[in-house]
Amino acid sequence: MGDNNIKSELMWSQLVHAEIIAVTSAMRKNARWSGMGVRGINMGNLGMNMGLRKKVNAKDPNARHEENPLMEAFANLKTYLDTVQDVRDVDALLLLNPFLEVIRSGNTTGPIAGTALSSVEKFLHYGIVGLNNPNAAYAMNALSSAATHCKFEASDIASDELVLLRMLQVLQAALTSECGQILSDEAVCEMMETGLSMCCQMRLSEMLRRSAEHVMINMVTAIFERLKMLDDDWFYIESQTDTGDENVREAPHMSTPKPSPSPVLETNIPESPSNDIAVNQSDATVQAAPEQPTIEGCPSGEPTVEKPVAEQPIIEQRSIEHPVIELSTPEDANNDALVESEQEKQDVSGSKQTETTRNIKGDPLRPYGVPAIRELLRVLISLLNPHEHKHTDSMRVMALSILNVAFEVGGRSIGKFEALRSLVVDDFCKYLFQLAKTDTTPLLTLTLRVISTVFDTMRPCLKLQHELFLFFLIERLSFATGIESRGATVDIGEDGHISFVAPQRVLDTRGGHVDVRGGSPNMFLGRQNDYMTVSGEVCELLMECLVQCSRTPTFLVDLWYNYDCDPSCGDLAEELVQFLSANSFPDPHTYSFTNIHVLCFDTLLMFINRMVDSVSIEGYDDEEYEGLTPSKELLDRKARKRLILEGSTLFNESPKKGIAFLEGVGIIEPDENGDNVPSLAEFLRSTQQLNKKILGEYLGKPENLKLLKEFMRQFEFEGKPIHEALRSVLETFRLPGESQQIMRVTDTFAEIYYEANTEEIANPIAAQVLAYSIIMLNTDQHNPQIRRRMSLEDYMRNLRGVNDNKDFSEGYLKDIYEAIRHDEIVMPEEHEGRLGFNYAWKQLLYRSNASGHFVVCDTASYNKDIFELTWKSIVAAISYAFNTAQDDATLQKAISGFHHCALLSSHFGLHDVFDSIVINLATMTGLLEKAGNTSSLPDPIVDVAGQKYVISNLAIRFGRDYKGQLAAVVMFAIVTRHGNSLRSGWTKILQIIRNLFVNSLLPSSMLQVEDFVSGTTSIPLKPKNPTPSRQQNRRDGSILSTLSAYLLSPYTNDETYRPDPTEEEVESTMCAVDCVVACRLEELFADISSGGLAIEPMQALMTAIQTVGYDKTVIENATSPVPYDPATVLFLEFMITTVSRNTGKIQSLWPYATVYMFGILENAEKQSVLVVERAVVGLLRLCICVATEDTMHDEILHCLRLLRDFPPSVTQAVAEQMMAGIFTLSNVNSAKLNDTEFINIILEIKQKVASSL
Structure with missing residues (x-):
């Protein structure tokens, strides 16, 4: 018993007998079993087993068994239990079988089925059924089958749903217990299908659907945790074949939701007035219910073909007196993976086994693994398809909730299995990105959360998808806030002062536009209606998602390493910092109720703080990590990337100028024979920034035929169908408009294709005609202006005798026709919306094969390069935040930002950066501007606490400027700590010192000078010999002028008059004096003088x-x-x-x-x-x-x-x-x-x- 870890202090046999009594007592309360016992049910079997002769006219001893099989099963179980002493020896299948039969039977009521379900759950929780019991695997799979095919007589809705809830709890207990690991793939699929069905059934109460979703989340948690224990990827096949390989299993299948109700509650009601009402209600509910996921079939049977909604029977008449609730999949109830034959076997007590245990002990059952997990993942992903209108938003929200948990638990493990990874890389990310464009807040909230979780756990496998999504966030937020990141600039004046210049917002158009950010597809695809203003709530959700992605410790370094230094990707790190900087302050022309600006500013500071943290770790920034590219090589790549982008821009303006530039900078190089055509062809094939229309026109020119052939050889045509090969070519450039150019392109393609594929095509001429026909077929099938479209027969008729006077095989042409009819060859920049996005997505998947994995850079080796690239935008944002702050919290953030930027610039030896920081702070102090005395009289002097202070205009103005005082304290603190990094900024420091000095604000200790005669003296503000007094007024003035001078007020235009300073002016001066003291100028200059x-x-x-x-x-x-x-x-x-x-x-x-x-x-x-x-x-x-x-x-x-x-x-x-x-x-x-x-x-x-x- 110790091995089974029994959790109850009662004896296991007592518990089992108590549960038997509980179920049979509930059954006897029903009229069907009220007068029945178990005595005499098997009378006569013992004698025959001992060799006695059966009486000829005796009643069949099994007759009563047929009438009361459930009671007999419990009686047999009691007999069996008397033969077992140790719980570890209990056959789990025999123990559970009677309870499972009650669950599966449609003759029981809800309370009876609920009691049986509770008993089974208790056996699992208490450990009576454990891994060490005989037939534990078969028992668990039988339990799964019984629970997912639970049937009972219907009563009131509340009671019935209570039983269904208990059934969900049993499924959860089965899958999450220690025995859950021995369930088979098919059993797990059935269990998950049942849970999904109940989540999608709108006829069920909100409470039950939410409970089903909660159970699904718990089950998914257990399932995806199992991925951590799987060592390798199981091989599986789509259909049942005899491969002879024990590692190859048939893949279980789960279907995506269908429009039919596929009811969970199947009501079987006899004709009666009262039941007619229930039927009508049920029918109305079923018709309104959404589709549900179902298993298409198991290995031992064929999938059930469901009828349309209008034809599917909802009510099935049975020869019983009560409605029956049946919880099952649409497939036939006998289609059980555990049932392998109809032959019945005798159990240890001599009775016959029931349906649940018929010949269940066949081949050993494999524990579930990747096949079941893949099917579950596939079905959940299919529910997200935004173009499948049968799926409601509530279903998508439910699927997203479950998927989020799945990736939270096993996201990194998913990336280890190709079977799972392929689903995430393609369909999952595509659907998520499309859902991210919704304005429905609940759906968008969960979509963004799932995206963040996926990238946090599977980023190494999703390099280009990650780039695409981040660019999507930046662009949508840029247009929502009115500032486009790619046009944002930071202006640095001649004196080093930094300011941010917000550009005019310009919408990109498809005509000739090239996105110089890189090769990532644009999720907007140039449609102006996609740039519509989003609501503040949606905008904030998008920003929160961007911030959530940015919380990864190595986020900015990872972006710079993987994208900015990759010629095929955009400058994502640089654009992100520019976007955050540009949006760190509100638009002065608009008012925003969101905190987007705060989030942007906080994210910028978070990047800086991480760099500072790495500096504080001694030796961390010098540590080199194996497998990472050295910084110098990355900078060379980035420089080459800039040349490629510049050359691409020139090519789009004039191919001749672009190619000349690329040759001049060494991007296009001649080979050993002096031929630059191979290098040029490779450049044209691999560069995503080229305008596809101009590229097609250039390749179609007759003088570029050699280049066109070399360009075609860049593709891998061997073994690829001609329509797919042509599709891959035509998706790289836009086909020219002239017929001669089209023929030249198709003929060249056909020639190169025929060199690699000669099975179906007789000669190059046949390949040329076939290629041209595919282009015409594509136009015929997908041009909306063509009403009568070509049929397969028409297409085959047009190609008769083309293949060297013979016909192409019918199957070959049919494959081409069907492929083009169902999947249009999308020319670049020809479509927008869904088709355009699908084209861009294909291009992304193609590029992902060559782009490699996303590399996580847990190193500070690149921080200097990143800071040197982004400091202008960061310092500009900090400066603006400081100048416009309305609270101390924002001021404190800005001050910390200045300190951190100064520390980094000093640590990295970036003196120009440090100078700019100091110059910005010096400008903010207001002390660079002279505030001279407009009066000829000296500034007044007041006595405060025994000290004399000069009340100057500069002192008054500076004392009133709170932010200016803070800037002064911060500036001098930075200079005192990092003075060795200051260069040109000393000029601003000394200008401030000069103004403080002439306004008597410097500490007296700084005014002391040494003298050979007098020793130590102070620097006088006035010369030793005062200037002569002003010339006295003429004494010979007239009487009138004398009276005027006497009578006029002294306030009228008299430069010799200066009123006494007010209390406010005195207080402002004292604030200025205190600020100068806080700047600790004596320490700064004492440190300088002493050799600091x-x-x-x-x-x-x-x-x-x-x-x-x-x-x-x-x-x-x-x-x-x-x-x-x-x-x-x-x-x-x-x-x-x-x-x-x-x-x-x-x-x-x-x-x-x-x-x-x-x-x-x-x-x-x-x-x-x-x-x-x-x-x-x-x-x-x-x-x-x-x-x-x-x-x-x-x-x-x-x-x-x-x-x-x-x-x-x-x-x-x-x-x-x-x-x-x-x-x-x-x-x-x-x-x-x-x-x-x-x-x-x-x-x-x-x-x-x-x-x-």
């Missing part, structure tokens, strides 16, 4: 100081002294401090510092004395720093000569500071500074200073 930057970014900083510090051209062209600019001194001091503290880099930085100072000192007479003085101090400080460096001796002498050659007025103004610095320099202990030249220059300077005083 490498040589290259330090040189970039020096260049920026030269640009921002002062304009040398203005100084040189000035005719009068240039006004004092404190910013010039600020940047001078910053440069001197930085260079002097980075002595290890001083030789690299010296040229930048001296150029800056020489520009001031060489025009010293035009400069403010304070500026010149600070330049002299700075120059001498640098000389002191390098005095011990022998290599810098000449540079020091050059600097001293400059000081020596000052004009006397300049020498007099800076004499004190200059002599103090020279004194310090002279005290440096250096042998080089004691040479004659140095001493002479020092003496000359002293003499000049003395003479100037």
Whole structure:
């Protein structure tokens, strides 16, 4: 009992006897069995078995058996159970047989059948029937057959449906229990058919149909979980044949739904007034019921041929007094896979076996596997066909629900089996994509969910299908939101500022249009009515599906690797990022109630976050994975792809120009004989972006006959019927319109085809005529303007004597005729809608054979290339989101996006990207714009908490700009952390520093300068000598002017008046001051001064100081002294401090510092004395720093000569500071500074200073 794992604490025999009593008690409540017992039923059999003679006139002992077979079966079971001690020795078939007979019998009532079903379910749940019991496999298959052919007398609808629900529970228990794995393929098909039938029967209550769907989902879960345990793909055949191979089995078949009701409830009612009402109701219900899936047949019998709805009998008269509910398939009840003969066998007690167990122990039963799963999958997929109008949307929703569970459980396992994979790759995906164009919300919701599940589990097998669907989502969402992704551009200004440019939406047309995105078919096929505006709900569903697909960790990398770097596919990753970027902000001209823009922005940030996560894993981005193509080779492919697309575009404009371009860039190359025709033919055959009409015209030209022949040789014609070969050719280009060109194409085709196929065709001329006739037949059969269509006899008559004065075989021409009649040869760009999509789908399936599998790239090796490709769109979207955000959550997302993009650009060494990020943030701060004082009076100063603050216009404006303050904090935090990545962006940083400084917003510690005389001082904002006061008013003014000046209000046009700052202005200034403190500028410049930057970014900083510090051209062209600019001194001091503290880099930085100072000192007479003085101090400080460096001796002498050659007025103004610095320099202990030249220059300077005083 241990092996069977009995779950009950009662003895197994007690449980079985209790269930026997329960069923027989329910039976005795019925008038049929109320007075019957089991005694004497088999009287006389024992004597005959012992050799006694049967009485001649005795009553047949089996007579009562015929009257009461069900009761006898239970009596025999009791007798059998007395002979068994261990539950593991119980014959499962003998144990279940009496209960199954009750279930199958039409003489029982619903409560009796329900009780028997409950008993069987309990045996399965408690483990009384287990894998180790004798005949367990036969018992389980008998259980399946009995449950799916359950019959009982009808009563009220609620009670009957309760029995049907219990039957469903038994099917579920049988399939999901441990014994379910030994069911046969046929049994599983029957069980699944029964469940599908009840799901589709609209006459049943909503509760029962939903319960049936729930049971189906549980059963499908168990079935598809089994795929994980199957090691290989079973071979199976479509018809029963003797192959001698034990691995080959006959495939079970399940038919797709049919228009006939195929009732689950078969009511058999005698004539009575009351029953007539039930009949009419049932009949009306059946007529309205939709079709249901049924099994066509099992190996042991022929399929039942169903009658049309109007003729199918609904009510079958029987010689009983009550209606009978029969749950069965349309096939004959005796058509049971387990019944192999009509011969009856005696059981262990001497009684005869019933129908359920007749000769059931034949050949060993195979456990179900791929054949049953394939049939189930095929039927479920067939229910999705959107062009099958007999299938309702409710049926499709039901099938989608079941299929979604199937792929959630076993999607990856499905991909391992060709028999299952072929269904998914073709019909399943095709139907799903067609359903995805619906606007019915419930159907669309489930369709998109199934698509996401399929791609998540089977993406390696669905490369081109995945591409097609993603392009479909992008295009439909693009036109729904008003922004087409392929036209979206990101503009980068000369200063590095990024902005998004939304294009005009242009609808593609079929005339000459080439989709440069790649070779994937367009699900819209160029019809403008397919671009109709979709509802917000549908649009959001599509967007949610796109986001769901994007949640795969390697999604963006996978797209770039598999599509963008594949010449035959579109730039899917690039277009997706452009689409998400373009839709990350709402259209300013429309108002949207959906959150599509939020989803787009979040998806972009998700891509960036994944890259950042990979950076945080040390060494992850450097890890190489076996089987993946190196990044350099992928970039070469992408470059080649771009050339092919450019050449294709030129070819569509002018074939001659296109071919010349392709030859020039090496796409079309000559062979060893110098012939480029083979390479050109291969290009024309394999390139999907070529305009099919232009290609056909080019191939049809007489001068291109050699190319046409080589083009035809690109096809594999051997063993292929001529109509299929011609179809494959004509689907690659549009047949020219001129008859001569058509003949040239068909003749060339026939010549090449005849070289590979000579069985049915006598000579090339016959092939030519036959090929041309196929084209004419195609036009005749499918041109809507032709009323009288050619018959098979007409077609055969037209081809008499063509095959070398003989006729083609009748079967050969019939196959051609039927193939063309049922399946039109669709010329490229000739049809739209369903035919056009089918053509495009065929092209996709053809390309999928050469495209290979989808490769999952769990590596960060390609992140740099992807980020470099997409950063413009991403940063533009983040910038726009930051500028237009209305809440802190969006601002936080944008700030995180800036931080992550900066980290990635720094990590990958993409300095231009980092510069653009900093420049964008600098622009957002508003601190690049000067906000000067319009009044001649200085800015007012207020005292707040003992500190004095200048209330400037810039401080007020900046303090009011919340986003500007955030941008400033983010920008300086990024620069502080990744300063080594900044190049041209230093200019914007210094411009902001300049504006902060002149508006007294910089921290006081940054204004300190070193002085040879006074030590440490602060940079003054005003020159030492104040400018003269304004000229006093004329004293000789008239009395009238005096009175006017006295009487006029001081507020009227008086530039000398400035009102006191308001509280709001003071508060705004304090906000600006706090923001500058939060920017932590002291830390940034302290880190720079202490050597935190490498040589290259330090040189970039020096260049920026030269640009921002002062304009040398203005100084040189000035005719009068240039006004004092404190910013010039600020940047001078910053440069001197930085260079002097980075002595290890001083030789690299010296040229930048001296150029800056020489520009001031060489025009010293035009400069403010304070500026010149600070330049002299700075120059001498640098000389002191390098005095011990022998290599810098000449540079020091050059600097001293400059000081020596000052004009006397300049020498007099800076004499004190200059002599103090020279004194310090002279005290440096250096042998080089004691040479004659140095001493002479020092003496000359002293003499000049003395003479100037």
